Structure formats: C-alpha cells, structure tokens
Amino acid sequence: MTPILTVNDVKLTIDGRPILKGVNLIVNEGEIHAVLGPNGAGKSTLAGLIMGINDLKEPDSGEIIFQDKLVNGLDITERAKLGITLAWQEPARFEGITVEEYLKLSGRNNPELDVVECLELVGLDCSYLNRFVDDTLSGGERKRVELASVLAMRPKLAVLDEPDSGIDFASMEDIANMIKTMRERGTTVLMITHREEIAEIADKATLMCDGKVVQTGDPKEVGQKFKTMCVKCEVRNPELVGGE
Amino acid sequence: MATKNVLDTVAKKFIQIGLPKDLFERNKFNLLVDRNKIIVRYPAPGVRSEVVETPTGVKTKVYVEPGTKLEEPVTLCFGAAETTEVQTTEGEIVVGEGADVKFQVYGAMAEGIKLKHKNKLKVRVEKNARFEFLDLHYNGEDTFVELDTETDAYIGENAYFRSVFKQTRGRAGKVRIVLKAQVDKKGVAVFETKMIGKKDDEIYVEDVIHLNGEESRGISKSRIIAVDETKATFVGETYGNAPRCRGHIDCSEVIRGKDVTVKAVPVVVVNDETAKVTHEAAIGSIDKKQLETLMARGLTEDEAVDVIVQGMLR
Ligand SMILES: Nc1ncnc2c1ncn2[C@@H]1O[C@H](COP(=O)(O)OP(=O)(O)OP(=O)(O)O)[C@@H](O)[C@H]1O
Ligand SMILES: [Mg+2]
Numbered sequence: 192m193t194p195i196l197t198v199n200d201v202k203l204t205i206d207g208r209p210i211l212k213g214v215n216l217i218v219n220e221g222e223i224h225a226v227l228g229p230n231g232a233g234k235s236t237l238a239g240l241i242m243g244i245n246d247l248k249e250p251d252s253g254e255i256i257f258q259d260k261l262v263n264g265l266d267i268t269e270r271a272k273l274g275i276t277l278a279w280q281e282p283a284r285f286e287g288i289t290v291e292e293y294l295k296l297s298g299r300n301n302p303e304l305d306v307v308e309c310l311e312l313v314g315l316d317c318s319y320l321n322r323f324v325d326d327t328l329s330g331g332e333r334k335r336v337e338l339a340s341v342l343a344m345r346p347k348l349a350v351l352d353e354p355d356s357g358i359d360f361a362s363m364e365d366i367a368n369m370i371k372t373m374r375e376r377g378t379t380v381l382m383i384t385h386r387e388e389i390a391e392i393a394d395k396a397t398l399m400c401d402g403k404v405v406q407t408g409d410p411k412e413v414g415q416k417f418k419t420m421c422v423k424c425e426v427r428n429p430e431l432v433g434g435e
Numbered sequence: 436m437a438t439k440n441v442l443d444t445v446a447k448k449f450i451q452i453g454l455p456k457d458l459f460e461r462n463k464f465n466l467l468v469d470r471n472k473i474i475v476r477y478p479a480p481g482v483r484s485e486v487v488e489t490p491t492g493v494k495t496k497v498y499v500e501p502g503t504k505l506e507e508p509v510t511l512c513f514g515a516a517e518t519t520e521v522q523t524t525e526g527e528i529v530v531g532e533g534a535d536v537k538f539q540v541y542g543a544m545a546e547g548i549k550l551k552h553k554n555k556l557k558v559r560v561e562k563n564a565r566f567e568f569l570d571l572h573y574n575g576e577d578t579f580v581e582l583d584t585e586t587d588a589y590i591g592e593n594a595y596f597r598s599v600f601k602q603t604r605g606r607a608g609k610v611r612i613v614l615k616a617q618v619d620k621k622g623v624a625v626f627e628t629k630m631i632g633k634k635d636d637e638i639y640v641e642d643v644i645h646l647n648g649e650e651s652r653g654i655s656k657s658r659i660i661a662v663d664e665t666k667a668t669f670v671g672e673t674y675g676n677a678p679r680c681r682g683h684i685d686c687s688e689v690i691r692g693k694d695v696t697v698k699a700v701p702v703v704v705v706n707d708e709t710a711k712v713t714h715e716a717a718i719g720s721i722d723k724k725q726l727e728t729l730m731a732r733g734l735t736e737d738e739a740v741d742v743i744v745q746g747m748l749r
C-alpha cells in the first residue's frame with residue numbers, strides 16, 4: 192500500500208492553547224479513511240491544515256506530506272493543483288453563482304466532467320443546475336452541492352468534513368454510495384464523521400480525542416471504542432476515572 | 436437618420452467595449468443615439484415616443500399605452516463613439532395603467548474617449564402597471580466618463596417599478612447616481628445598483644424611497660466593489676410614511692486594496708407605527724470562505740476574486 196497522505200507528529204497551538212498535540216496519520220492511496228472523535232477533538236483543525244485554509248498554512252511543528260511532497264506552507268491553490276481538495280463542514284454561500292457554474296469551475300480540469308451526473312450522485316436532479324449557490328438552498332442541499340463539486344473536480348485526495356451532517360437520515364445510504372463512487376473514480380477519501388453507518392463504509396478509521404490520535408484500525412473496532420470510551424473518557428470527564 | 440456606414444462604425448466601437456453583437460446583427464434597437472445624433476429609431480408596438488436632437492444630446496418623451504404588454508424589451512442605447520465635451524439626455528417615461536413593459540437601456544462609452552454625461556429622467560408608472568428599467572453601462576478600460584444621473588419616479592397604486600443600474604464593463608469613472616421614488620398605495624419600488632470601481636474612480640449612489648401609500652414596499656439594494664484607490668459612497672434613505680408599508684435597504688460593499696475609501700449611509704425614517712423599514716449594510720473584504728472554497732478547487736486567488744465579484748454584480 193502506498194501512502195498518499197502522511198501526517199507526521201503535527202502540533203498546533205492557537206492563542207496559547209494546544210489544539211493538536213502530535214497527530215500521526217497515514218492515509219493510503221485508494222482508501223476511504225474515517226476520522227471519528229468528540230466535538231472539539233481537533234478534526235476540522237487537522238482538515239484545515241491539510242488544505243491550508245483558515246490561516247492554517249503550516250503546523251507549529253511536524254510534517255504534512257502528500258505523495259512525497261511536503262505541503263507545509265504551500266498555499267491553497269498549490270495544494271489543489273497537487274490534487275487535494277476539501278469540503279467544508281459548513282460550506283460557503285455565493286451570491287450570483289449558479290450550481291452549474293460552480294460545478295463547471297470545480298471540474299474545469301476534469302475532461303470527463305458531467306455536471307448532471309455529479310448532481311444525481313448526490314441525490315439532486317438537473318432542476319438544480321440554474322439555482323444559485325446562495326442562501327436560497329437549504330442546508331442539506333448546499334452540503335450536497337458541495338459534495339457534487341468534489342465529484343466534479345475528481346481530486347486525488349478529498350477531505351470531507353462531516354459530509355453527512357445536515358443530511359436527512361433517509362439519505363445516508365445515498366451519501367455512502369456517493370463516497371464509494373468517489374473512490375471508484377480514483378479519489379482517496381479522508382472523511383470526518385460522527386455517524387457509525389458512514390464510518391462503516393471506510394476501510395480504516397482513526398479516533399481522535401483532545402488533539403491526539405487515540406487509535407487507528409478497523410472502522411468497527413474504532414467505532415466501538417469511540418462509543419464506549421470517549422463519552423466517559425478521562426480527558427473530558429475526569430471525575431469518572433477518579434480524577435480531580 | 437444616419438447611413439449604414441455610420442451605424443457600422445458605431446456598432447464596431449460599441450461591440451469592442453462589450454455590447455452584445457447580437458443587438459446590432461438582429462437590429463434590436465428601438466433607439467440608438469451617438470452623442471446628439473439619432474442613429475436608429477424603430478417604434479415598439481404600443482409605445483408612443485418623441486425624440487429630438489438638442490445641441491448636446493437628445494430629449495425623449497415616451498408614453499406606453501395603457502394595457503400594453505410586451506414580451507420583448509424595448510431596447511435603447513445612449514452612447515458616444517467619440518470624445519465630446521458634454522452629452523445631455525433628458526427623458527420622460529409614462530407607463531399607462533395596467534401596462535407591463537421592460538426597457539433595456541445601454542450606456543456605451545467607446546474605448547479611450549472622455550466625456551461628461553448628464554442625464555435626467557422622470558418616470559411615472561400608473562396604476563397596476565409594471566415597469567422594469569435595466570440600465571446597463573459599458574465603458575472602455577481607458578474611457579473616462581463623468582456621469583451625473585438623476586431619476587425621479589412616481590409609482591402609482593398597485594404598480595411596480597424596478598430600476599437596475601449595472602456598470603458591467605470598464606472603468607466607472609466619476610459617477611453620481613441619484614434615484615428617487617414616491618410610492619403610492621400597494622406600489623412597489625425596487626432599486627438595484629451594481630458597480631465596480633477601479634483605479635481612482637469615484638462612485639456616489641443615492642437611493643431615496645418615500646413609501647407614501649398604505650402597504651407600499653421599497654427595496655434598495657446596492658453592490659459596490661471598490662478596487663485600487665476607488666472612493667465609493669452609498670446613501671440609502673427609506674421613509675416609511677404610511678400604514679403597513681415595508682422597506683428594506685441592503686447594501687454590501689467589497690473593498691480590495693489598501694487605498695480604497697468606502698462609505699455606506701443607511702437612513703431609515705418611520706412615521707407610522709405600523710410601518711417597518713429595515714437595513715443591512717456590510718463593508719468588508721471578499722468573504723474568505725468563498726475565496727478559499729474556490730481556491731481549494733484549483734482557482735488562483737485572482738481568478739476566485741473575479742468569480743465572486745462577477746457573481747455579486749450579476
Ligand atoms: N481559530 C480558533 N481560535 C480558537 N480556538 C479554536 C480555533 N479553531 C479551533 N479552535 C478550538 O480547537 C478545538 C478543536 O476544534 P475543531 O474545530 O478542530 O474540532 P472538531 O473535532 O472538528 O469538532 P466538531 O466535531 O465539533 O466539529 C476546539 O476546542 C476549538 O474551540
Ligand atoms: Mg469539526
């Protein structure tokens with residue numbers, strides 16, 4: 192197995208508060224890798240560092256390596272051109288830009304781009320093509336359009352920050368299938384999620400807590416650990432383990 | 436009226452600054468004016484008009500007959516193909532009861548020319564009529580225009596008036612746009628201004644809406660992008676003078692560059708306890724998340740800014 196992304200002992204402090212405390216993670220080419228963990232564990236911060244967004248251009252220490260290339264310090268466009276992209280937990284809204292235009296921009300380097308198919312894969316029909324990507328789309332629709340734009344781009348690595356949040360329960364299977372399709376088309380997927388049924392489609396899972404990786408391995412086992420350990424973990428609930 | 440030769444020369448210069456070719460190829464113009472010369476004049480059904488050339492421009496009077504409904508917009512162009520000191524346009528438009536029409540007006544200032552353009556327009560939209568006035572401005576990147584335009588509108592009972600000023604291409608120049616509306620019972624006034632200022636452009640936009648009739652409504656929306664050393668001011672005033680009238684001012688100005696000066700002044704006055712007028716004003720740089728999203732799809736920062744700005748100006 193060839194690693195496509197290696198996160199090596201990454202540490203980050205924001206306003207004097209350590210947020211990532213030495214994160215190690217390897218994502219292999221072609222896999223779906225789930226990241227689980229409680230609120231505030233540092234999952235979105237890690238995602239931000241991989242893409243270079245939110246002023247998270249480089250960690251205080253440690254390395255982020257994409258296909259043998261150190262991406263610390265690179266700007267967002269450079270990382271995107273290497274083949275990395277990210278779908279936000281809360282995607283941006285654009286005034287005056289249609290879904291079709293957005294998908295075409297996202298997929299402008301994809302010779303096989305089919306915008307209607309991208310929409311269908313996320314459960315939206317072609318009537319959405321001339322809708323604006325603004326606040327007239329519902330929260331769930333906007334999330335779907337974001338996933339469609341990742342499909343349109345067809346990157347080597349897609350970092351999906353909670354692709355399932357804001358999506359109705361009945362559509363979970365669609366989202367799961369969409370992520371599998373993404374992988375079939377050559378995209379490695381690193382996805383942050385709180386939902387077991389989504390984590391279960393992963394080949395591997397990583398559990399993060401309090402800025403650290405607690406466990407990496409089989410998604411079922413990691414999910415189980417998350418359920419049983421994390422809710423009562425010593426970091427968040429010290430009294431349960433006889434702390435202060 | 437002018438010969439085909441003159442029209443061809445004008446067409447070439449206006450297409451060069453971005454006017455749709457199609458307008459000329461398919462003879463879409465109902466009126467085309469170059470400085471103070473009428474180049475094309477072609478009547479639209481149900482629309483009576485009088486146009487006279489003056490020493491510096493043209494004077495127009497337009498009367499849309501009551502009940503007239505047009506699928507196609509009435510298409511006008513007031514432009515200048517060459518430098519001239521001043522161009523003055525004066526107009527009066529009356530849209531008769533129950534009519535439903537759209538005017539598409541092109542302002543075209545050819546590449547490299549210099550000129551002062553003064554415009555005064557009076558609009559009267561009678562009872563139950565609908566009138567859309569789309570004022571699209573095309574200037575060259577090397578054109579310098581001092582534009583001073585004032586519109587005074589009366590919107591009758593249950594009538595609708597939407598006026599859009601868009602500066603689509605080129606330099607804005609030095610611009611003063613004043614739009615005033617008196618809105619009667621159940622009438623609606625919508626003012627939209629969308630502009631981009633570059634280099635040392637100066638933009639001043641003032642929307643004044645008086646909601647005088649019961650349940651009248653007013654929307655004043657502006658999107659101004661200020662780049663380089665542009666100075667831009669937006670003043671939006673809405674007066675809620677009648678029972679259950681509703682007004683909203685929505686102004687968003689984007690700054691790009693250290694030397695821009697941008698001001699937004701929303702003024703909201705309410706004289707009736709059942710009236711409601713709201714405003715939102717935002718001045719700031721381009722939304723970071725929008726920018727980063729497009730960059731994460733591989734666009735450069737400049738490309739992303741362009742996409743976002745063009746979207747806002749749409
Ligand atoms: N810019 C910032 N300034 C201050 N604190 C921050 C900033 N960004 C993140 N944090 C903090 O870092 C911690 C990790 O945040 P992060 O968003 O990475 O969590 P997460 O694991 O994605 O959580 P969630 O499941 O709620 O999305 C949180 O405690 C958060 O408050
Ligand atoms: Mg998060």
